[in-house]
Amino acid sequence: MTQEALAEAELTLAQLDGIAFGAGPGSFTGLRIACGVAQGLAFAADLPVIGVSTLEAMAQKNATQRVIVALDARMGEIYHAAYQQSAHSWQTVSAPMLCLPHQAPSIAGNHWIGCGSGFDAYDKVLSTLYNGHIEQINYALYPHAEEIAQLALPRLTDGSDTNPCNAAPIYIRNKVALKESER
DSSP: OHHHHHHHTTOOGGGOSOEEEEEESSOHHHHHHHHHHHHHHHHHHTOOEEEEEHHHHHHHHHOSSEEEEEEEEETTEEEEEEEEEETTEEEEEEEEEEEOGGGOOOOOSSOEEEESHHHHHTHHHHHHHTTTTEEEEEOSOOOOHHHHHHHHHHHHHTTOOOOGGGOOOOOOOSOOSOOTTTO
């Protein structure tokens, strides 16, 4: 797939300025694969690598000033974060966290946009919790490579740590499965 994408863009791996990947939170297997592939390609071509939060990438996709992101984390929980845009970057209002939908942090102010599969799965709970704060919910919204690249570019040029050795998935959940006694 990488070779096909490079061929379509008429580029070689060595012609790239860097490699960005969706670092999470999200599927443990998907995050590990994304990180491993990015590291492997970066080492092979001596390129820098940037991991980008999938929650921040979703905020970027909304192209608005204030975004509450909620991803369905399964097991009755959500990955949650809130961002506010200032100048050309996102400021974290509520840090990425794992929580039960009804325990999502409160947000001050109005004109927020909600997005993500957490709003799909827990619409009633989150809509009630953020009633009066959210003016729109963008359902079925997922992070894409375009937003990851947009967020990675300034980090690539501002001296952020881009050593492939330091690339790592963003795991918010430490427990991936329930024991039989917990089910």
